[in-house]
Amino acid sequence: MSQRVVDKIDGIVHDISNLVKSKGFPELPVDRNPPFGDFALICFPAAKSLKRNPNDISEEIGKEIQENDWIISAKNENGYCNVSIDWNKICVDFIDEISKSNYGKGDIEPKNILIEHTSANPTGPFHMGRARNPIIGDSIARLLGYYGHNVSTEYYVNDTGRQAATLAHGIAEYREGEEKKIDHALVEYYRSASDSLKNDESVRNQIYEKMELIESGNKEALNEVKTAAEKMLEGMKVSLRELGAEADNYYHESDLIATGKVNIVIDQLKKSDLCSEEKGAYYLDLEKENIAGRNQKFFFTRDNGLSLYTTRDIAYHIEKFKKYDRALNILGEDHKLQSKLLGIALREINCKIPETLFYSFVNLPGGKMSTRAGRVVYxxxxxxxxxxxxxxxxxxxxxxxxxxxxxxxxxxxxxxxxxxxxxxxxxxxxxxxxxxxxxxxxxxxxxxxxxxxxxxxxxxxxxxxxxxxxxxxxxxxxxxxxxxxxxxxxxxxxxxxxxxxxxxxxxxxxxxxxxxxxxxxxxxxxxxxxxxxxxxxxxxxxxxxxxxxxxxxxx
RNA sequence: GCCCGGAUGGUGUAGCUUGGAAUCACAGAAGCCUGCGGAGCUUCAAACCCGGGUUCGAAUCCCGGUCUGGGCGCCA
Structure with a gap:
């Protein structure tokens, strides 16, 4: 028997179904996961059309199929005819089959797939709230790899914008040599900078100036935030390594600005039929796209012409599809709308759209995890x-x-x-x-x-x-x-x-x-x-x- | 208000795509070590949010509620 055993079982089920039909019964539904035996023939529909008791039909069918060489028993149980295959006859071939290295793997054309997971802002150590992301992302990557695809994983580093500028401002004070793991040490500097941002006008001005410089593509400012983020990431990567879920590549948002790729996207989006302008800021009008909420204007530039987070995300995805057949994003459920908007924007510029896997947030027994309330579990x-x-x-x-x-x-x-x-x-x-x-x-x-x-x-x-x-x-x-x-x-x-x-x-x-x-x-x-x-x-x-x-x- | 998820024994979960005999674990009760490893095994008790509809048959599909998580951007 050179046939695969799993196919052999399918074949037996098929043969039995045909046998039953040839005896004048209507087609019966099959349960491939019955409580007893290998499969069950469900006799209720036949009971209706033949106007007979399902138990009698099941008994009769049981007798007919017992004749089959591969069947060891076929017994009625409440209108279900439970059939057991004779495993003694197929078990030796089956052992051979499982022993082979391709057992369980897909018979497929391998695709190049990029899985983006985790991508947590580099502002502090990982919370348990985020733990679902690397664990699911990493395992999905392993799964697709096992199945036969070529899979890479990537972590998108948000190292521009206000948080990044705040971090850079804060850790300017940091001196090497603290005993704590580096991300746990640096988060204190981030927190204090974050407080100053709220309470100290001169700090706020400095940080906002830095943001402006970053977004306008100032090389020095971009380098500063990138370096700051990398320092924090150093510690975060240790955690991911411990978890066994480190990404293959790290892609920095700052690089999208530095290389001018974002500006190309802005030009392309301006050509979309959905594009409108308001006080110098450009947006896509999504009224016809069935987008929920009061505000259906999807802004992709500020009034000063500079890009927003989402604009950079669009540029990032264009880059992904230059190298990969498929892109999969592992995202928290708070990104659902964001992800939908990204899809529309990509469609507008004729780019492929990523697949998404959303997970619900992790809560703690008493309620939400919250940094402010001190309800954080690292x-x-x-x-x-x-x-x-x-x-x-x-x-x-x-x-x-x-x-x-x-x-x-x-x-x-x-x-x-x-x-x-x-x-x-x-x-x-x-x-x-x-x-x-x-x-x-x-x-x-x-x-x-x-x-x-x-x-x-x-x-x-x-x-x-x-x-x-x-x-x-x-x-x-x-x-x-x-x-x-x-x-x-x-x-x-x-x-x-x-x-x-x-x-x-x-x-x-x-x-x-x-x-x-x-x-x-x-x-x-x-x-x-x-x-x-x-x-x-x-x-x-x-x-x-x-x-x-x-x-x-x-x- | 609008949009997207979720609801299954005391607790946590599987099953929902493709309708068919409700999965598994924890906690509870009672058992099994002269056996290749007891982080194991056996038995008992215990559940489909509420109404309608379709069907021989609904946890599953359809309609209407209730409760609950998330979102509603010139933020990231």
Missing amino acids: LDDIMQQITDLAMQKLGEIEDKEKLAKQIGIGALRYNILKVQAEKGFTFNIEEALNLQGDSAPFAMYSHARAASILRNFEKKLPKPDVESELEESEIRLLRTLSKWPEIVRKSVENLAIHYIPNYAHTLASDFNQFYRDCPVLGDQNEGFRINLVMCSKKILNENLSILGIEAPERM
Whole structure:
């Protein structure tokens, strides 16, 4: 049998459907994910058209399809005919298939894809509120890469505008040699500059002058803000590295001004039919674009002719599409309108439009995260706490510190990734620190168990021959393994990363049950089972690596 | 006010695209270590925001509410 097993199963379902039709039944809906067996034929529509009891129809159909060689049982249950495939006949081929390196990957034409994620303003250390962005962005990048695309990630650095000018003003006072991590040290200077901006007129004037210089393209001013931002980013990058989510490239907004690319965009936008002018400031009139809100004027220059943040964002996206087939932005839900406007502007100048993945904000149990109210939780602190906890849980083991970090960071990433991005998220430290149940350590632990069996086996993997009938928990594990390619495909197509941790939990759980029921070493079915262990470990490993979680051999 | 999301056991979640027998975990109750690693396994108890509609069948689709998050720019 050279056919792929997953296709073989599809084929069996198809054949059975045809068989049922040839016996004079109407087409029956199929449930590919039934509570029992491999698929179910739903007999209610037939009950209606044939005016018969669905249980009788289901019984009758069950008898007909039992004849099929690939079917081991077909039983009625409340009008559902639950069909089980004979896994004994296909499991050996299936093991071969999973062992291959392309199992689970897409059969696609690879595209060059740029994923922009995080892009937090470089004004201070990361909050937990922003943590969803790098974690989702990085994992989506890994997912698309696993599927077969060429993926790069990029962080867009907002180093112009008022915040950047304020930062540059503030950190002029900074002297090297503080003990704190640099972003935690610099944020104090930013805060004090920010206060002066509000309360001290001369500071305010200085900062606004600086802004003017920046936007008008003054090389010296641009260099100053860029350097200031880079200094802050130095510390922020350390956090991203700890998280395992550092971007491949950093693109500075200041460079868009320095190279004159923004001015080209302004000229192009002025040619749009939607363009109007008001007191010297230019805007696109979006009344006909069904844009909500009172103000439908989308300004792209100030009255002094200089650019705005959004104008630069448009220029940035033009640059993206010069190099990439697809561009995906990972954005907080506060950017929805902004992103829509960006799309319209790009359309007006005949540029491709980026795809977007929005996530809801992270809140704290008592309400919003707010710097002003002092309700801030730093990513660095959470990474430290969760790593410390993992440290306590570990026994005496080699490389304990490294392992604790892998477990801690893994648990954090998993905790965030397992929930749909668009769902509201309340960050609960207690829950994130719970390393049992539906968590990264659970999957990591199953992986380590599998690794342990393979270590103890000490021989080369044999051919996966089956000597005795498969146990229920082996079939269950095989079924779960057979769904992996479909899970990956769905996750890629919907840009929905949460399917991946959900699957990891199912697979780990099925593996643990197999582990309980089926001795591997020394069993008469050792040859098959050791291969099944190897396959489970392989998929668990690939799954965790998409999530950016290490899969250690021991823990 | 207008625009865009969300609502599922006590808590947190999956399922919604493509209608079919409600997922999983935490917390609670009761069990399982002379077994390849107990961060494990088994059992019990517990949920689809409210009204209508379509359908043999609705958590899922349609209409109308309620509550809740986000947005409404010469800011970034």
